[in-house]
Amino acid sequence: MKKPEIAIVGGGPAGLSAALSAVRQGAQVMLIDRDPVLGGQLVKQTHMFFGSKKQYAAIRGIDIPQKLLAALQEEGNGKFDPRVNTTVLGCYDDGVLLLDKEDRAELIQPWKIIIATGAAEKMLPFPGNDLPGVYGAGAVQTLMNVYGIKPGTRVLMIGAGNIGLIVSYQLLQAGVEVTAIIEGAPKIGGYLVHATKVRRAGIPILTSHTIKEAYGCDSVEGAVLCNLDEKWCAVPGTEQSLAVDVICLAVGLTPQTELLWQAGCEQQYLPELGGYVPLRSEKMQTSLSHLFVAGDAACIEEAGSAMVEGKIAGLFAAADLGYAENVEALNETFSRELEELRSGPAGAKIRQGLSRLKGGAQVC
Amino acid sequence: MRIKDHPIIDFQRGKQVTFSFNGRQVTAYEGETIAAALHAAGVRVLSHSHKLKRPRGFFCAIGNCSSCLMQVNGEFNVRICITPAREGDRVEMQQGRGEIVEKT
16 A cells, blocks of 8 residues: 555645645655546636735736646645546545545555545525526536637526626627626625626626526526515515526635544534544644545635645655654644635634634634 | 637647437547537536436536436436547437446
């Protein structure tokens, strides 16, 4: 059985950053991803990032993986072993990982594991939500930004958080009509700069609105909307029908924690962080000392914070193996970066969720 | 349904490949998934629910949700949203849950 020093599951922003951080410390890293290319969901993010320069602000998401990979090639010195088209099927309590590469199984026993598996999209319950044409926002992005295929002709966007707003704008760029963005909450959840952009383009954002049902024979032909009162109950008589062929759900994400459950990590349900999240220390170490976590698998946030969490997890996984140079100074820098990203009103929910994390793990 | 002009992305499409879907010829560009090519060809119903036979399309497009399972070259339960289309592939809408086929 192969025993890599560090195995990282997931080659998105968190996993790539963790790999770079660990390799820089001198550790040997196997980076495993089920997709044929590394980058995770960055490959479909055509918008420019916010935040600070350290997290690639003003660079489009699609251009970030190449930058991280170039650094990994340059600084990897034969210590970076990327495994694409490889799915981790099992993460056992003895630290063994079961890999599946094109129908061939392999067991490995890394000294340290970093889980950076990202998130899955949440669903919304309403009649007709299983009709073809009801797509997750990520699926819409994959179709139009990766493959250059329009998801449909007229789209109803559900959710006015950053993803709903950004994907609406991307739909316009792809030449698709967005009929409306609806949001159950009384106010827009995403950044005002994104909301202003889509409003300027003529897309109405209807707050305190929800979808009552989707209708259509073999696929979506329309949706019935209605108003919500302050208790989130449908207001009778406010129904209106919209003819659309795509209903795009941007109603949040939840951490993909299956491998962490299987390994036996302690987890806690924190809605502010997206659902069940693993308990972890400020080193991003879980309740199992060989297992670290980073990115959306740890808590639903943005790619910027996922990258910093990756750096922290990579740093401490390497430090535990004896690659302990400069750890304190680096950790201080990374922690400050995280704190900056989570400061201000946009980070309030994350700060609240983290403060409720059992064991007082990571509080900013 | 394919996007021709885009303000940010320059779509570098590979060479064309042809596969069959329920006996009908569908064109894809190399590197595209079967689901993407089918969507571009206007196919939105990819499977049916087992009990009530309700139509299903894809939802996640990244291999998570299993609503796009089809039979590809005889193999059942292939997630076509992450399976690249290849020249000569035989793709069929799957009836039922499928069975395990020994690979040769």
